[in-house]
Amino acid sequence: MADNSVSAGTASDVRTFAAAVLLTYAGGVLMLVGYILLSGVFGAILGLVGAIFGVVWWRTVHKKVFPRDLPVKSLVILGVIGVALTVLAVVLIQ
Numbered sequence: 001m002a003d004n005s006v007s008a009g010t011a012s013d014v015r016t017f018a019a020a021v022l023l024t025y026a027g028g029v030l031m032l033v034g035y036i037l038l039s040g041v042f043g044a045i046l047g048l049v050g051a052i053f054g055v056v057w058w059r060t061v062h063k064k065v066f067p068r069d070l071p072v073k074s075l076v077i078l079g080v081i082g083v084a085l086t087v088l089a090v091v092l093i094q
Helices: 010-038 041-062 072-093
Strands: none
Touching (some): 010 041, 010 072
């Protein structure tokens, strides 16, 4: 069997998948918060710009958007950001 040079193991693959899901979710919720705050498409566009800057920042911190060995600490921080944005969106709707 050939050596798999892409994957660092199952745990690494799961962390990479979780990072992809959390980045997508946080970007979508950020667009929702922008839409709610500015009551329109312009707010959603600003949220999209913020999400793009977030991904660029993530890439500068980790040298790649989806690095081979992603630290669990980064996933926890990304999860907390996603939860905080979700709570903010719920509070703004009410």
